[in-house]
Amino acid sequence: VPESSNSLQAYAKDKLSGQMVELFEACQQQTSDLDRKERCRARLQQDIQRVYAVARLYLTGSSMNGLGCRSSDADLCLVLKGNKRHDPIQVLSVLQRLFRSLSYVERTHLIRAKVPILRFRERGSDLEFDLNINNTVGIRNTFLLRSYAYADLRVRPMILVVKKWARHNQINDASKGTLSSYTLVLMVLHYLQTLNDPVLPSLQRDYPECFNPVMDIDMVPEGPKHIPPYVSTNQSSLGELFIGFLKYYATDFRWDKQVISVREARALPKTSSHEWRNKYICVEEPFERNNVARAVHEKIKFNAIKTQFAESCRILHGRKDLNSILPVRAII
Ligand code: ATP
Numbered sequence: 039v040p041e042s043s044n045s046l047q048a049y050a051k052d053k054l055s056g057q058m059v060e061l062f063e064a065c066q067q068q069t070s071d072l073d074r075k076e077r078c079r080a081r082l083q084q085d086i087q088r089v090y091a092v093a094r095l096y097l098t099g100s101s102m103n104g105l106g107c108r109s110s111d112a113d114l115c116l117v118l119k120g121n122k123r124h125d126p127i128q129v130l131s132v133l134q135r136l137f138r139s140l141s142y143v144e145r146t147h148l149i150r151a152k153v154p155i156l157r158f159r160e161r162g163s164d165l166e167f168d169l170n171i172n173n174t175v176g177i178r179n180t181f182l183l184r185s186y187a188y189a190d191l192r193v194r195p196m197i198l199v200v201k202k203w204a205r206h207n208q209i210n211d212a213s214k215g216t217l218s219s220y221t222l223v224l225m226v227l228h229y230l231q232t233l234n235d236p237v238l239p240s241l242q243r244d245y246p247e248c249f250n251p252v253m254d255i256d257m258v259p260e261g262p263k264h265i266p267p268y269v270s271t272n273q274s275s276l277g278e279l280f281i282g283f284l285k286y287y288a289t290d291f292r293w294d295k296q297v298i299s300v301r302e303a304r305a306l307p308k309t310s311s312h313e314w315r316n317k318y319i320c321v322e323e324p325f326e327r328n329n330v331a332r333a334v335h336e337k338i339k340f341n342a343i344k345t346q347f348a349e350s351c352r353i354l355h356g357r358k359d360l361n362s363i364l365p366v367r368a369i370i
């Protein structure tokens with residue numbers, strides 16, 4: 039039995055909570071998964087440095103923030119410094135040509151999104167990579183999320199189950215107008231921060247020097263190494279928190295009037311600034327303070343999301359069995 043599950047047992051005395059721990063233990067990223075991603079990152083960095091001598095490649099996203107599954111892709115950020123302003127598309131085109139000559143890379147293609155990415159696979163494996171250029175906010179927020187992930191034992195299983203639930207119900211795909219994983223994570227953190235008896239604080243408020251938004255990017259991974267676990271008096275079980283999360287967004291949260299701010303650990307009033315105006319869901323990026331949920335721009339998708347919270351809340355509240363909303367065996 040992994041050590042983490044021993045102390046987690048304190049929050050898993052009921053059936054629903056036990057099922058959540060079981061799903062978490064079965065799906066969470068393993069050390070061997072991370073090692074494989076890290077080996078690939080190091081090799082890619084070496085090959086990229088033949089073209090961009092001082093480039094640095096960072097693993098970001100769920101691979102690094104403690105919230106990854108065995109099946110999670112690996113997000114990469116290439117940091118190119120210097121006074122030359124790099125055009126991401128141009129750099130990615132150069133990398134695409136380079137990658138096509140590398141024996142351990144396959145299926146390279148460029149995605150021209152708001153943040154352009156090069157998507158590729160490690161040859162012969164199902165490991166997928168998304169590489170961006172100089173989107174350094176992703177490095178900063180990865181280490182912020184990582185600090186939240188380890189601030190309380192309940193955070194990681196809670197978020198993993200929410201991600202699985204959202205994916206199963208087809209509301210976890212920003213490219214299809216629903217919620218990105220990053221948005222879902224911020225929604226869970228916000229719920230845990232705003233309980234009457236909070237499970238999480240605002241780490242940016244309590245440790246501003248660790249999350250200084252202009253800190254040199256090389257220092258970012260060092261920043262949060264010494265943050266102690268948060269001591270909460272809230273002893274709710276995982277199942278109670280999961281039902282509470284669904285209920286909060288099904289009935290309490292005012293989508294038309296409130297902005298989720300993990301930075302301030304509260305809901306902010308929605309102003310008429312262009313960031314929030316006419317947006318169905320407003321979730322503040324903790325560093326850049328823009329809306330991470332802007333992909334939800336169709337009313338029909340917004341309604342589908344709200345309906346899913348309400349339906350799952352109703353069913354789970356009655357049955358207290360994770361299988362009633364998520365086929366646990368099929369997912370494990
Ligand atoms: P999954 O396990 O589903 O891959 P993930 O945690 O990697 O989830 P993604 O939504 O794929 O989440 O995003 C990957 C990373 O990219 C995030 O952890 C975050 O660092 C960064 N990111 C994603 N969306 C934004 C955004 N709108 N603004 C800033 N950073 C973002």
Ligand code: MG
Pocket residue numbers: 099100101110111112113
């Ligand atoms: Mg990812």
